[in-house]
Amino acid sequence: MLSSRRNLALACSLSALAGYVDGIGFLHLGGLFVSFMSGNSTQFGVNLAQGRWPSAMQALALIALFVGGTTVGSLIAHSRLRHPQCWVLLIEALLLACAGLGSLMGFATFAVGPIVLAMGLENAIFQVRGGPGLGLTYVTGALDKVGQLIAAALTGGPHWAWLPSLLQWAALVAGAVGGGRAYLAINLSAIWIAAAVALTLSAVVFATAKPRD
Numbered sequence: 666m667l668s669s670r671r672n673l674a675l676a677c678s679l680s681a682l683a684g685y686v687d688g689i690g691f692l693h694l695g696g697l698f699v700s701f702m703s704g705n706s707t708q709f710g711v712n713l714a715q716g717r718w719p720s721a722m723q724a725l726a727l728i729a730l731f732v733g734g735t736t737v738g739s740l741i742a743h744s745r746l747r748h749p750q751c752w753v754l755l756i757e758a759l760l761l762a763c764a765g766l767g768s769l770m771g772f773a774t775f776a777v778g779p780i781v782l783a784m785g786l787e788n789a790i791f792q793v794r795g796g797p798g799l800g801l802t803y804v805t806g807a808l809d810k811v812g813q814l815i816a817a818a819l820t821g822g823p824h825w826a827w828l829p830s831l832l833q834w835a836a837l838v839a840g841a842v843g844g845g846r847a848y849l850a851i852n853l854s855a856i857w858i859a860a861a862v863a864l865t866l867s868a869v870v871f872a873t874a875k876p877r878d
Contacts, residue, residue: 677836683802684840700784700802734785742792754867761860768853
C-alpha cells in the first residue's frame with residue numbers, strides 16, 4: 666500500500682494532518698484524543714473504575730463519533746463515486762471548517778464533534794480498492810510493523826522495508842508538534858489550517874488520481 670511514492674507521500678501527509686489535529690484536540694480536551702481511540706478507550710475504562718461517570722461518557726462519545734466517521738468514510742470509499750479519495754478529503758475539509766466556524770461562533774465544545782468525525786473519515790482514504798485500509802490517525806500498527814520489518818531485515822529480508830512505516834510515525838509526531846504550537850498561539854482557530862490542508866490535499870489527489878482513486 667505504501668510501495669508507491671504517491672501513496673507514501675499521501676499517507677505521511679495525512680498522518681501529519683491527523684497529528685496536527687490530535688495535538689489541538691488533546692490540549693483543548695485536557696487529555697482526551699480526537700483520533701487516538703485506544704487512549705480514549707483506556708480513559709473510558711479507568712473513569713468507569715473510578716466512578717467518574719461524566720468523564721467516562723465524554724470518552725465514550727468521542728469513540729462513538731470516531732466510529733461514525735469511519736463508517737461514513739467507508740461507505741464513500743466503496744461507493745460508485747468517481748475519485749472517492751477526493752470526496753473523503755473534501756468532506757473532511759468541510760467538517761474541519763465546521764469546527765472552525767463553531768469556534769468562531771463561541772461553540773467550542775460542540776466544535777469537537779466535527780473534528781472527531783473528520784478523523785474517523787480520514788482512515789477510509791486507502792480503502793478505495795476494497796482492501797482493509799490503512800490507519801492514518803494512529804500509528805501503533807505502524808510502529809508494530811517497523812519492529813516486524815526490522816526483524817525481517819536482520820534475518821535476510823529487505824533492508825529498508827521498515828522505513829515507510831517509520832516515516833508515517835514521524836509525520837504524525839511532527840504534525841502533533843505543529844498542532845500543539847498552533848493551539849497555544851491561536852487556540853481552536855488553529856483548526857482552520859487543518860481544513861485548508863485537507864482541501865489542498867483533495868485537489869492534489871484529484872490531480873494525480875487514477876479513475877478509481
